[in-house]
Amino acid sequence: MSDELLSFEPATGEELWRGPASDVDAEVDIARRAWPEWASKPVTFRTETLRRFADRVKAEGDALADLIARETGKPMWEARTEVESVANKVDISVKAYAERTPNRRIEGAMGLRNAVRHKPHGTLAVLGPYNFPAHLPNGHIVPALIAGNSVLFKPSEKTPATGARLVKLFHEAGVPKEALRLVIGGPETGKALAGHPGIDGLLFTGSARTGIAINRQFASNPGKIVALEMGGNNPIVVWDTADIRTAATLVVQSAFLSAGQRCSNARRLIVKQALADGLIEEVRNLSNRLIVDHPHADPAPYMGPVIDNEAADGLTESFLVLMSNGGQVIRHMTRPNPARPFLTPGIIDVTAMPERPDIELFGPLLQVIRVDSFEAAIAEANNTAFGLSAALIGGTPQLYDQFWANARAGVINWNRPTNGASSAAPFGGIGLSGNHRPSAFYAADYCAYPVASSESDALRASIGVGLRDDPNEGPKLVRKGFL
Numbered sequence: 001m002s003d004e005l006l007s008f009e010p011a012t013g014e015e016l017w018r019g020p021a022s023d024v025d026a027e028v029d030i031a032r033r034a035w036p037e038w039a040s041k042p043v044t045f046r047t048e049t050l051r052r053f054a055d056r057v058k059a060e061g062d063a064l065a066d067l068i069a070r071e072t073g074k075p076m077w078e079a080r081t082e083v084e085s086v087a088n089k090v091d092i093s094v095k096a097y098a099e100r101t102p103n104r105r106i107e108g109a110m111g112l113r114n115a116v117r118h119k120p121h122g123t124l125a126v127l128g129p130y131n132f133p134a135h136l137p138n139g140h141i142v143p144a145l146i147a148g149n150s151v152l153f154k155p156s157e158k159t160p161a162t163g164a165r166l167v168k169l170f171h172e173a174g175v176p177k178e179a180l181r182l183v184i185g186g187p188e189t190g191k192a193l194a195g196h197p198g199i200d201g202l203l204f205t206g207s208a209r210t211g212i213a214i215n216r217q218f219a220s221n222p223g224k225i226v227a228l229e230m231g232g233n234n235p236i237v238v239w240d241t242a243d244i245r246t247a248a249t250l251v252v253q254s255a256f257l258s259a260g261q262r263c264s265n266a267r268r269l270i271v272k273q274a275l276a277d278g279l280i281e282e283v284r285n286l287s288n289r290l291i292v293d294h295p296h297a298d299p300a301p302y303m304g305p306v307i308d309n310e311a312a313d314g315l316t317e318s319f320l321v322l323m324s325n326g327g328q329v330i331r332h333m334t335r336p337n338p339a340r341p342f343l344t345p346g347i348i349d350v351t352a353m354p355e356r357p358d359i360e361l362f363g364p365l366l367q368v369i370r371v372d373s374f375e376a377a378i379a380e381a382n383n384t385a386f387g388l389s390a391a392l393i394g395g396t397p398q399l400y401d402q403f404w405a406n407a408r409a410g411v412i413n414w415n416r417p418t419n420g421a422s423s424a425a426p427f428g429g430i431g432l433s434g435n436h437r438p439s440a441f442y443a444a445d446y447c448a449y450p451v452a453s454s455e456s457d458a459l460r461a462s463i464g465v466g467l468r469d470d471p472n473e474g475p476k477l478v479r480k481g482f483l
Contacts, residue, residue: 005184007161010073010305010341011294017071017161021185028198031123031150034178039120039148046146047094053142053173054090057083064165068134069295071159073304073341074258076295085135085423086166092423092441093143100444101147113455118448120148121225122200125183125193129205130307131261133159134166139439140203140227140447141166145175147447149200154183154193156206158307201225203446205263205439208360208386208432215435227437227446229428231263231360232388234418235381237403238271238279239374241394248282250393251366254417256290256345259303260364263433264389264411264419267361269368270380276370280347283366284331287345292336305341306363312341315363319346322367326353333365358384374399382408388429389418410438 007017038046057064061083069079101118108114124144128137137153144151155163167182183193194202194214201224204214211230218226236254238247254266271279293301306312312335319333333346349368350356356367371377374395381390381403390409392400400414410429411421421427421440428438437446 005157005160005186007071007159008308009070010307011070013340017164019160019164019184021189022183024183024185024189024192024196027152027181027183028123028193028196030178031152031181032198034176035120035123035148035150038145038150038176038179041148043097043146043148046148047090047097049174050090050093050142050145053170053175054087056169056173057087060169061087064134064162064169067165068162069304071161072130072133072307073295075297075301075304077300078258079295082132082135086138088423089135089138089142093146093444096441096444097143097146097448100442101448101450108454110460111456111458113453115453115455117451117453118147119451120144120448122149123198124149124151124201124203124225124447125196125199126151126153127190127194127202127204127206128153128155128159128163130156130158131258131263133162136205137163138166139443140205141170141180143443144203144447145170145180147444149447150179150181152181152183152193152199154185154190157186157189160184199224201227201446203227205229207231207362211435212432225446225449226435227439227443228435229263229439230386230433231362232386232409232429232433233267233358233360233384234264234386234389234391234409235268235270235384235407236266236391236393236418237377237381238269238275238393239377239395239399240272241275243394244275244278244282247393248279248286250391250415250417251279251283252286252290252345254391254419255366256287256303256364257417257419259292259306259343260345261306261362262419263360264421266389266391266418267365267367268380269366270377271368271370272374272377273370273372276368280330280349280368284347287331287347290345292342292344303345303364306343307341309339309341311363312343315343315346315361315365318361319348319365321357322348322350322353325355326350327367328352330368356383358386360386374402378403378406382406385432386429387431388433389413389421391416391418410434 065079106114126140208230211228291301328349330347345364389411390407391413426438426442427440428434
């Protein structure tokens with residue numbers, strides 16, 4: 001394991017940050033020791049501390065957005081929306097904690113009370129992704145801290161600078177340094193943290209491959225909470241609509257927002273055969289107009305680079321594989337600068353391919369599939385082991401009801417992009433997309449566990465049946481025909 005981790009700007013290749021790798025054992029020990037004191041604080045104290053964190057994020061918003069843009073390559077306008085989401089997460093999480101994990105008392109007979117209260121798990125590890133290096137881990141960290149857990153946060157090895165800045169803002173707001181620890185390192189550090197006996201659970205956002213490995217790792221230890229959000233091979237279905245231009249805009253937003261590096265991006269466009277030619281032409285024309293440039297460019301780009309050259313190489317190779325196995329190119333994916341990971345949107349018709357790979361191609365690559373019936377569209381939408389997001393564009397309320405009832409996904413939208421999700425709602429998927437522990441508003445559910453209690457101020461007990469009159473007589477088995 002390297003003693004130091006470096007971060008580079010995708011758009012320029014320049015070094016952005018470097019820092020020493022963490023000692024996982026030492027960090028876990030610190031967080032575990034800090035947990036009881038943090039958990040003992042009133043929830044009002046913890047929530048006010050985190051509200052101060054939101055204020056710090058707003059005060060440092062421009063600098064944080066600039067750092068996110070430089071480290072991920074995403075445009076500044078998009079980095080600013082991520083910073084807004086980080087700040088807004090606190091109030092949403094406070095509301096979610098009150099609604100999802102409330103303390104309740106139910107009065108019973110003779111002064112008996114039945115209570116339901118929630119306890120934090122203890123020390124939780126958070127593994128963050130690179131595509132939203134502040135917003136997505138923050139979506140675990142804030143509710144975990146509100147619930148009274150201590151947290152060990154390992155950012156992606158590709159975006160450690162943003163992770164370090166985020167933790168610094170928490171500490172400046174008053175979250176004890178011992179209760180929130182930054183763990184720096186690569187994949188081996190992540191494995192060591194996930195497998196450490198000192199953690200009480202793991203909150204993960206990332207690839208299905210890593211999530212499956214984590215799931216196997218925790219399978220023999222049901223006492224530890226595991227929440228997995230693992231991306232998707234998401235379908236967007238376009239059906240009967242006269243507004244082809246708006247439909248094309250929704251398709252482009254779904255497929256190419258964040259350079260295709262959102263887990264909720266559309267990977268597959270499923271379109272009615274009668275609409276296909278006109279829609280595809282509009283999608284291609286709009287894609288041709290998308291500006292791909294560095295984060296601070298003027299005019300502002302719609303897309304920046306993907307995260308690094310390795311990712312760009314893999315996506316380019318995937319496009320060539322689809323093309324060589326029967327895919328018909330609609331728009332070539334190109335790489336304007338071979339030295340940097342900028343990619344233009346790629347669109348390919350895979351209808352004629354006998355077998356379509358069911359993988360998450362994490363970048364600006366859209367596959368098109370033409371179908372003749374709505375039933376075939378739903379079947380094609382469900383032709384995946386993933387189940388995160390799905391959208392229907394066009395159609396009638398009756399068709400949407402049919403789509404909603406039969407589409408296998410945790411987020412199902414109508415006349416909205418696949419990546420349009422509200423923070424005030426749960427976010428997660430089924431199949432290879434998650435393990436039925438949705439995040440966003442429902443993150444409170446996996447950050448604390450319910451405890452049911454039956455309570456009385458006075459001792460009361462009686463046994464009303466099955467007692468002998470003579471207390472001195474020993475117990476006997478009395479059954480007809482036995483004695």
